[in-house]
Amino acid sequence: MSSGPMSGGPVSGAPVSSGPPPPALAVHGLSVRHPHPEGPVLAVDEVSLTVAPGEALVLLGRSGSGKTTLARTVLGLPGRGARVDGRVELGGTELTGRPERELARIRGRRIGYVPQDPTGSLDPLRRIGAQLAEVLLRHRIAADRRAARAAVPGLLDTAGITEPERVARSFPHQLSGGLRQRAAVALAICCGPELLIADEPTTALDALVRAHVLDLFDRLRAERGTALLLVTHDLGAARRIGGRVAVMQAGRIVETGPAEQVLDRPEHALTAELVAARPGARP
Amino acid sequence: MRGSSTSGTTGTVPAPRRTGRLRFRAGRPGADLGLLLPAVLALLLVLLALAAPLLAPYGPETGALQDRLLDPGTAGHLLGTDGQGRDLLSRLIWAARPSLIGGFAPVAVAAAAGTALGLAAGLGGRVTEQALLRSLDVLYAFPGILLAMAVATVLRTGLEAVVLSLSVVLTPAVARVVFTEVQRIRTAEYLEAAQVSGAGRIAVALRQVLPVVAPVVLVYCSSLIGLSVVYAAGLSFLGLGVEPPTPEWGSMLNELWPSLLTHPAVAVLPGLWILVVSVIFNSLGEALRRRLGEGRDLLTAVAR
Numbered sequence: 001m002s003s004g005p006m007s008g009g010p011v012s013g014a015p016v017s018s019g020p021p022p023p024a025l026a027v028h029g030l031s032v033r034h035p036h037p038e039g040p041v042l043a044v045d046e047v048s049l050t051v052a053p054g055e056a057l058v059l060l061g062r063s064g065s066g067k068t069t070l071a072r073t074v075l076g077l078p079g080r081g082a083r084v085d086g087r088v089e090l091g092g093t094e095l096t097g098r099p100e101r102e103l104a105r106i107r108g109r110r111i112g113y114v115p116q117d118p119t120g121s122l123d124p125l126r127r128i129g130a131q132l133a134e135v136l137l138r139h140r141i142a143a144d145r146r147a148a149r150a151a152v153p154g155l156l157d158t159a160g161i162t163e164p165e166r167v168a169r170s171f172p173h174q175l176s177g178g179l180r181q182r183a184a185v186a187l188a189i190c191c192g193p194e195l196l197i198a199d200e201p202t203t204a205l206d207a208l209v210r211a212h213v214l215d216l217f218d219r220l221r222a223e224r225g226t227a228l229l230l231v232t233h234d235l236g237a238a239r240r241i242g243g244r245v246a247v248m249q250a251g252r253i254v255e256t257g258p259a260e261q262v263l264d265r266p267e268h269a270l271t272a273e274l275v276a277a278r279p280g281a282r283p
Numbered sequence: 284m285r286g287s288s289t290s291g292t293t294g295t296v297p298a299p300r301r302t303g304r305l306r307f308r309a310g311r312p313g314a315d316l317g318l319l320l321p322a323v324l325a326l327l328l329v330l331l332a333l334a335a336p337l338l339a340p341y342g343p344e345t346g347a348l349q350d351r352l353l354d355p356g357t358a359g360h361l362l363g364t365d366g367q368g369r370d371l372l373s374r375l376i377w378a379a380r381p382s383l384i385g386g387f388a389p390v391a392v393a394a395a396a397g398t399a400l401g402l403a404a405g406l407g408g409r410v411t412e413q414a415l416l417r418s419l420d421v422l423y424a425f426p427g428i429l430l431a432m433a434v435a436t437v438l439r440t441g442l443e444a445v446v447l448s449l450s451v452v453l454t455p456a457v458a459r460v461v462f463t464e465v466q467r468i469r470t471a472e473y474l475e476a477a478q479v480s481g482a483g484r485i486a487v488a489l490r491q492v493l494p495v496v497a498p499v500v501l502v503y504c505s506s507l508i509g510l511s512v513v514y515a516a517g518l519s520f521l522g523l524g525v526e527p528p529t530p531e532w533g534s535m536l537n538e539l540w541p542s543l544l545t546h547p548a549v550a551v552l553p554g555l556w557i558l559v560v561s562v563i564f565n566s567l568g569e570a571l572r573r574r575l576g577e578g579r580d581l582l583t584a585v586a587r
Contacts, residue, residue: 075479100483126490134490
């Protein structure tokens with residue numbers, strides 16, 4: 001509650017009803033077309049979904065089903081030349097059609113993004129601490145450089161890093177994959193975003209680190225009311241996170257519901273197929 | 284930290300260094316004469332220019348008509364005298380100032396302007412990219428010295444004309460190099476990650492891309508200094524640059540070459556000197572480039 005996602009950000013132009021609080025994320029009839037020499041390719045097809053504060057929505061689907069494009073469109077990065085129709089609202093604020101400058105103020109500040117591969121997404125030439133401090137300064141979370149530097153160890157600690165001082169002084173290549181992913185999580189959550197988007201954050205991790213990252217997501221939801229949009233094909237992670245599951249195929253959401261229901265009693269053929277393909281799945 | 288004996292890097296992969304501080308593998312310092320020798324000689328040239336008043340035996344413009352065109356080795360005039368009886372050694376030393384400025388300043392301007400243009404072309408939209416690249420191509424299409432002459436002709440003569448016209452010639456080359464380098468890394472995930480965390484285009488260009496590009500620019504530009512020295516001398520030789528009586532290597536050559544047949548020993552000296560200087564700077568640039576080539580794989584690997 002204390003993170004106050006609605007507390008007058010620089011962008012609060014959309015009408016906010018005085019009724020129930022708006023969902024952290026609301027997507028209405030979103031379609032994304034990528035340019036292609038033989039005509040545009042429909043990557044996301046009329047998708048609508050909502051995620052309430054503190055809630056988790058897991059996007060399941062095969063690769064190429066449009067789940068990553070959907071997540072990136074929410075960030076305002078649908079890809080070069082992509083055509084976007086429909087609406088994306090963050091905590092009642094309309095995001096679609098906003099100029100890049102305003103989107104930049106929202107990215108990192110109100111939406112955190114955890115990438116699949118932290119090795120590629122951390123700047124190889126800068127120390128972890130400097131990268132964190134930069135984001136804090138950019139969004140005016142820290143008043144000055146010194147305050148930003150001082151805040152770094154606490155943030156790394158929150159992300160479950162046991163030696164925050166050492167990690168802050170390290171370059172990405174000096175860290176293990178697990179530490180790198182936790183550093184990437186720290187970068188995503190450092191400004192206290194109301195929405196966290198994670199694109200297959202556990203694919204490259206071993207079981208222990210994976211459990212830890214998922215625990216961290218749980219804690220953020222419970223303690224800060226952060227909404228989570230998790231893109232994955234890891235059914236174990238989907239089950240572990242709980243919340244709701246949406247299954248995507250060819251750009252459409254074909255099945256949606258509570259995790260247990262969708263995963264244990266799949267109604268759509270694709271969901272059944274995904275569940276059955278899981279190693280060690282019960283028949 | 285790790286108590287290693289030679290270099291300070293920890294772990295198996297050496298830590299990449301940021302801007303400016305080109306970190307060469309300090310395996311055996313002094314072992315690479317190919318780099319050390321031209322570096323020391325180039326430094327001596329700069330010192331020569333700075334200490335001209337202390338080193339030159341005569342003033343740059345003092346001469347006696349009865350001492351015209353003395354051969355090198357004449358008592359009191361180690362390298363002889365020119366057509367107006369001025370001490371050639373003194374003039375060569377004094378000339379180091381405008382001549383080296385003509386070598387360094389255009390490269391510095393081109394490094395800054397070329398980097399800015401290259402970053403803009405590489406990170407801007409398609410329209411910006413095409414507009415910048417095609418305009419640079421137009422400049423690129425002219426032979427360098429012709430373009431410099433054209434610009435220098437429009438401007439008034441003097442050292443400023445030399446610096447400005449050569450800057451125009453060198454900037455497209457630097458911009459091209461920077462653009463190519465940006466192309467190489469612009470799809471790197473961490474650039475996008477910076478954008479996802481709210482960094483604007485300019486912030487990404489300065490904080491994420493510039494540190495990767497800077498060492499390449501530095502090395503490339505060091506190889507341009509030799510070229511710039513020769514071009515600057517060439518412009519002055521043609522009367523488009525530094526004007527007499529101020530000594531400049533190119534204009535000295537211009538003053539002496541009519542005496543080439545009568546007094547060859549004196550007349551060839553400015554030309555020889557320009558040759559020596561350009562060899563020094565070219566081999567310095569070449570050695571630096573070779574070194575970057577070695578470190579290049581590391582940079583590429585890290586930037587992926």
